[in-house]
Amino acid sequence: MSKAVPELWRLTVSEASRLLADGEISSAELTEAFLERIAAVDGRLSAYITVTADVARRQAADADRRIASGAGTSLTGVPMQIKDLLCTKGVATTCASRMLAEYVPVYDATAVARLREQGAVLLGKGNMDEFGMGSSTENSAFFPTRNPWNIDCVPGGSSGGSAAAVAAGAASFALGTDTGGSIRQPASFCGITGLKPTYGRVSRYGLVAYASSLDQVGPLARDAADCALALQAIAGHDPRDATSLPDRVPDYSAALTGDISGLRLGVPREYFAEGMDAGVREAVSAALDQLSALGAEIREVSLPTTGYALACYYIIAPSECSANLARYDGVKYGYSHQGDGDMWAAMERTRQDGFGMEVKRRIMLGAFALSSGYYDAYYHKAQQVRTLIRQDFARVFGEVDVLAAPVSPVVAFPIGELTDDPVRMYLVDIYTLPVNVAGLPAMSLPCGFSNGMPVGLQLIGPHLSEGRLLNTAHAYQQATTWHQERPEI
Amino acid sequence: MPIDRNQVEQIAALARISLTEAETEVFARQLSDILNQFEALQSLDTDGVLPTSHVVGLDTVLREDEPAGSLESADSLLNAPQRRGDFFQVRAVLDE
Numbered sequence: 367m368s369k370a371v372p373e374l375w376r377l378t379v380s381e382a383s384r385l386l387a388d389g390e391i392s393s394a395e396l397t398e399a400f401l402e403r404i405a406a407v408d409g410r411l412s413a414y415i416t417v418t419a420d421v422a423r424r425q426a427a428d429a430d431r432r433i434a435s436g437a438g439t440s441l442t443g444v445p446m447q448i449k450d451l452l453c454t455k456g457v458a459t460t461c462a463s464r465m466l467a468e469y470v471p472v473y474d475a476t477a478v479a480r481l482r483e484q485g486a487v488l489l490g491k492g493n494m495d496e497f498g499m500g501s502s503t504e505n506s507a508f509f510p511t512r513n514p515w516n517i518d519c520v521p522g523g524s525s526g527g528s529a530a531a532v533a534a535g536a537a538s539f540a541l542g543t544d545t546g547g548s549i550r551q552p553a554s555f556c557g558i559t560g561l562k563p564t565y566g567r568v569s570r571y572g573l574v575a576y577a578s579s580l581d582q583v584g585p586l587a588r589d590a591a592d593c594a595l596a597l598q599a600i601a602g603h604d605p606r607d608a609t610s611l612p613d614r615v616p617d618y619s620a621a622l623t624g625d626i627s628g629l630r631l632g633v634p635r636e637y638f639a640e641g642m643d644a645g646v647r648e649a650v651s652a653a654l655d656q657l658s659a660l661g662a663e664i665r666e667v668s669l670p671t672t673g674y675a676l677a678c679y680y681i682i683a684p685s686e687c688s689a690n691l692a693r694y695d696g697v698k699y700g701y702s703h704q705g706d707g708d709m710w711a712a713m714e715r716t717r718q719d720g721f722g723m724e725v726k727r728r729i730m731l732g733a734f735a736l737s738s739g740y741y742d743a744y745y746h747k748a749q750q751v752r753t754l755i756r757q758d759f760a761r762v763f764g765e766v767d768v769l770a771a772p773v774s775p776v777v778a779f780p781i782g783e784l785t786d787d788p789v790r791m792y793l794v795d796i797y798t799l800p801v802n803v804a805g806l807p808a809m810s811l812p813c814g815f816s817n818g819m820p821v822g823l824q825l826i827g828p829h830l831s832e833g834r835l836l837n838t839a840h841a842y843q844q845a846t847t848w849h850q851e852r853p854e855i
Numbered sequence: 856m857p858i859d860r861n862q863v864e865q866i867a868a869l870a871r872i873s874l875t876e877a878e879t880e881v882f883a884r885q886l887s888d889i890l891n892q893f894e895a896l897q898s899l900d901t902d903g904v905l906p907t908s909h910v911v912g913l914d915t916v917l918r919e920d921e922p923a924g925s926l927e928s929a930d931s932l933l934n935a936p937q938r939r940g941d942f943f944q945v946r947a948v949l950d951e
Contacts, residue, residue, distance in 0.1 A: 472930040565910050579910065608916040609909065677893045688870060695871075697945050702936030709946040714873040723881075726872055730863070730882055731889060733870040747896050749906030754899065756907060789888050805910025829911050 374399035375535040376852075379592040382538060383440045386433055393433070393443025396538075397426035397487050400445040404489065404536045407855050410517055412509045413531040415450050416458050417490040425487040432485050440595050442485030447537035449528050450491040451498050452478055452583065453572035457488070461574050462506040463496045465700045465720035475572025476607065477541060477583045477600040484599045489537055493527030496722045497691070498545055498576040500524050501794045503552070504785055505724045512781070513556060514853040515819055519778040522552030528586050529556040534855050539587035539596050543573055545580045546679055547773070547798025550810035553586050554773035554822020557812045559839065559849060560586045561593045564829045565805030566611040568597075569604030577686035578609075580679075580802040589849045590811065590839035594618035597832060613830060621833030622840040627661030629838060632766030636672035637797050642775040645816020650772045653813035653823045653842065657770065660841050667766060671758045674751050675800035680792060681735050681748035682803070687725075688732030694720060727788065756804045763828040768838055771797055773810045773822035797824060807832045811839045812848040820851075856894075857887045 374396050377385070385391045401419050408414055422445060429443035453459050453471035460466045474482065482488075495505035503511040503526025511526045513519040514534040521530040525542030529552035532540050542549040544562035553560030561584045568583040575581065585596035601615045633654060638647065658664050696702035696716035703715035721729070735744035762769065774794055784791040801808045806826055813823035823842075827835045843849050863883045867874045874882065928941055937944040 469934055472926060472933055566913065579907075605918065608918075609913060611911060611913065671899075674896060674899055677896045680889065681893060681896075692871075696936060697943055699934030700936070704936075709948055710871070711873075712946055714871050717870075717872040718874065721872070723878075726874075726878070727882065727885060729870050729872065730866050731886060734858075734862075734866050734886065734890075737866070737869060743897070744893065746906060747901060750901035750904040751896055751899055752907040752910075753904050754901065756910065788885055789892060792889075792892075803910075 375403040377538070378588045379441070379444055379538050379595050382444055383595070386443045387438060393426040393429040393487060394423070396443065397422050397445045400489055400537065407514070407534050407536055410512065410855065411514060411530050411534055411536070412511050413493055413527040413534070413536055414447065414490045415460055415462060415493050415508060415527065418457055418488050421457065422487050422489050429485045429487060439484045441481065441599055443487060444538050445487040445489045446481065447489050447492045447528055447531045447540040448478055449494055449525050449540065449542045451494060451543050451574050452541060453574065454478055454488065454491065457491065459491065459574070461497050462494045462508060463720065463722070463725070464507045465694050467507070467701065469699055471572070473572060476569035476604045478572065480600050481541070492525065492531060492540060492542070495524035495526070496725050497574065498524040498543055498548055499687070499724050499728055501547070501551060501791055502784065503527060504781065505722055507722050510781055513778045514855045515557065515778065518780055519819065520555065520781055522555030522778060524548040525586060526552045529553050529558060529560070532556070532558045532586050532588065533853060535852070539585055539592055541583060541596070541600070542586050543581060543583050544802065545577050546683060546802050547795040549584050549586060550773050550798050550808060550822065550824060551795060553810040555778040555820065557820030557848070557851060557853070558586055559589050559593055559812070560584065560810045561597060561832065561836070562801065562808050563597060563601065563832055564611070564807045566609050567807070567830065567832065568600050569607040569610045571604055571606040575690040577683040578690060579686060580683060589843050590809070590836045591619070591622060593809070594622060594836045611830070616833050618833055618836055621837045623837060624841045624844045626657070626838055626841040629662040629768060630766040631657055631662040631664050632667035632762055632769045633664060634667050634669045634672065634762070634769055634771055636669050637771035642772065643777060643816050646772050646775060646777065646821050649814030649816060649821035650823055654770060656845060657838070657842060660845055665766065667762050667769070669758045669762060669800070671751070671755045672800055675755055675803050676792060676796055678748045678751045678755065678803055679799040680731070681744050682752065684728040684732035685735045685745050686732065688729045688736065691725065691729055752803050755800055759804045759806060767827070768834060769826040771824045771826070773798060773824040777816045777819035777821060801826055805829065807835055809835050809839050811842065812851065814848060856890055858883055858890065
């Protein structure tokens, strides 16, 4: 072959989109390249629960016809992975749980339907922590996913399969979900770019519920420009999700001017507390210097309620989880215990066998926090503290445009290191949880390495400031190459 | 506050999950550890603070009540663990 288009899986969404539109490559070729890449690396990574090769080839052929007819969009023919927490019509959606191991949805999540309408190609479904509950993808009922930068380490979680796939070139981009950091933290651990939109910016219809006041769908991709393209497709009001926001969706790609001169960038001192890896601190400090050199005005700010967000989150999320997961009764769908016993005994056994330890732990925690006699001390108190955390952010966003901080105090850790210590595992997300509690948009972008593992810079903005965050990230990525680093796998 | 095995069993009954002896033991310890972390909240003064309902401030959302299609019954039953004809089959709910 004389034409220089080897290793098509290395293309970003923007690059692939341009080549597809120009007829330089076909979606069939591109899709085949990704399927081959999955075959080559996923035996080591386990990023996919299901690979939908037949669906992908069919959709690629459709996409090629659509592009030829002149009706293509920027995502037509681009191969993606969807986290297995998002419903895909006719394709198993397991939530990485024994409870839903055989579940095949009869409808698409709205975010998935919108990508289908754009003509994006479904490569398969991403591994994750069961029902999104976890920070390492070790809570998958099927198998852990491995970090492409070091296969002895976790990829982060809960969208670990999505992050590992994008990092290893086994998907052009992916859709994940973020309840307490589940897009940003794995994006950080795997050295890619992830965006958690404002609560309500993307419909939650068809997102299997974990904690409904915190859950949000968003993209994981190679860079901010690709995140902008994916967000454009999925954002916007949905009559099927009453909590989705009616606000107009701006043109996110148009927001990528690369100019951040005069941007007021706040650095919250509480996000640089003790216990942070020295390498994380150094990489984030260097990124702040870089942003300053690009014209941002850096100033230190304070968010005094930061230390309360962890407790607040681990009351609210499990409470909502205990209510949401009450639906798994073995009657309507999902695993059902078929042994002896009355209705209650069968239901209790269904839930004992169907849920993994972390899911049970959170259901128990939530049932306790909501139970008579404890409701005021825990759930009600946490919802009040939530108001204080929101007010804290609102005050700071009167002084600055964007906040910059680490995504996590640590980099990817060895598989098995924290599985028996839930409290330490929860602390990994200490800098991402406050964002969900306040419903804010935030991004994770690669800004260096610590001990050979990627470090993520977190950018946080006020409600509906996705364009500003994407542009800040884009400006940084125009001036740096961290997002272009690839693991050797 | 520490949680004992008795309380773990009570919570499990509320949550309709049966637990093994070993799980009850582990959860008593871990839930106690986690609840200890929550004590921090009690030091924060929240007198008169309204609890958050929607983070972005979306209030009661109303829509027109218009008839629309819904799932076909065959689709609704597609994932049923046990069915009889066009019905979900369940164990007896009432005693004889």
